[in-house]
Amino acid sequence: MSELKMDGVELEILWSNLIGVVTERAKALQRIAFSPIVREAGDLACALFDLRGRMVAQANTGTPGHINSxxxxxxxxxxxxxxxxxxxxxxxxxxxxxxxxxxFDITILTPIFNGERLIAYIGSTIHHTDIGGYGIGAGARDVHEEGLWIPPLKLYEKGQPVEVLHTMIRRNVRTPDAVFGDLSAQVSSGQAAAEHLIALCERAGLEDIEQLSDEIIQRSEDATRNAIRKLKPGTYHGESQFDVPGGEIITLKTAVTVDADTGTITVDFTGSSPQTATGINVVLNYTHAYSTFAIRSCLNPDLPNNTGSLAPIVIQAPEGSIINCAYPAPVNARHVVGMYVPMPILKALHQVMPERVLAEGSGAVWTIQIQGRQADGRPFTSSMFNYSGGMGARAEKHGPSATCYPTGVAAVPIEILEAAMPIVFDRKELRRGSGGAGRTRGGDGQSIQFHMRTDYPWLLNAVPSRLENGPDGIAGGAPGAAGRFLVNGKPVSEAKKLTMQAGDVVVLDTPGGGGFGTAA
Incomplete structure (x- = not known):
């Protein structure tokens, strides 16, 4: 353990300033992004890193899957x-x-220089409208069919665009203006944040943020370990099952071990389903992101989220499993499984802290991507729009309806979507009564119906889940209602991209959340 040297008042002032710098960047990025999924739904993350690559501070907006990844x-x-x-x-x-x-999730990292001295890095990850290839659906057969793979490279070098890379990206995506608009938003917001961080360091007399980073990360880690030490030690088990496009049943098993001596929690996913042939496989980074989110939400959600507070939480999963897939597994619809990762963990934690967990919710948001042609023949690709079901009930409160848990993104307003492409929403309303009964009720799902204003055929990527069985209740609570995906009134469960015709009508009925406790 490093020696802590800053007093609490000084640290709090500097910490508040760091949060201000990175949050301002996130809000600026959200305002100037081209893609509605970023601008309207907030599908982004921003964070500050020290010279050793440790995440020091994150913005107060963003999604857990992006932030912790x-x-x-x-x-x-x-x-x-x-x-x-x-x-x-x-x-x-x-x-x-x-x-x-x-x-689809592109990370941009900007080295921050004060003169010729490197003092920190600022980074962002956002969901881009298009990255070529198959699209957001689960139908690709391996990762190489899914789009443009950008290895770690320089997008700009000494302030000048790397033309070869820019040209490669532009020629491999369907909507290059939108993609480069979003990339420019990431780059420019990073430059603005760099100016503010340099000013902060000069005001505080800091050459870089290394000492400040040591203080923040060490204190965050100590506080997290102390919170873990208050829990009853032992190993606790949880399991969740759910169906995915194509009707396949996925099982996630967890063994959550609380070690009070070391102040660590280990989550072991041994026994979970193997990786699949469809693009719902999850890399370990994303599994780690939603695992740590679930634990920290129950443990002490007020603690800063950084490398220090994440360190005491260890995630293990067999390589080749669906939540630690091996190359070249397809992964474009990884959220379909990844957003269920908290569910078995919460079931395990119910045995340790029952008052802090919630019943199973609808899990993954139902993501929709549409590709087609406008009336004048110009192509369009929609930004992914997310529709959530109900959240699970809590010990003392009903579950919120139509709420994106655990991802935290908002749905893109239908007015924005109708203005951006030839789509008409016939209705969008709550599915009353779809939440599971209990001492507290699960949240209701929602019902959405739409059709396209086009004379051309169009392509639909839809990746719904829980079409067979709804989310489990907990402690005697009833399950929520299963979802429905209908095309022209007929149930559909497909992992592949669908070719649609003018006049086709799509209905999405998202699941309700599980109930908590036995109803009186």
Missing amino acids: LAFAGAHLVREFEGRCAPGDVLITNDPWLSAGHF
């Missing part, structure tokens, strides 16, 4: 380019196994 991506990029960065450089990757688990 960004911790790994940033650390890798710092190691990869150590000693090879200059003022004006900007680093990039969307490698699924190094970052957030699929090609």
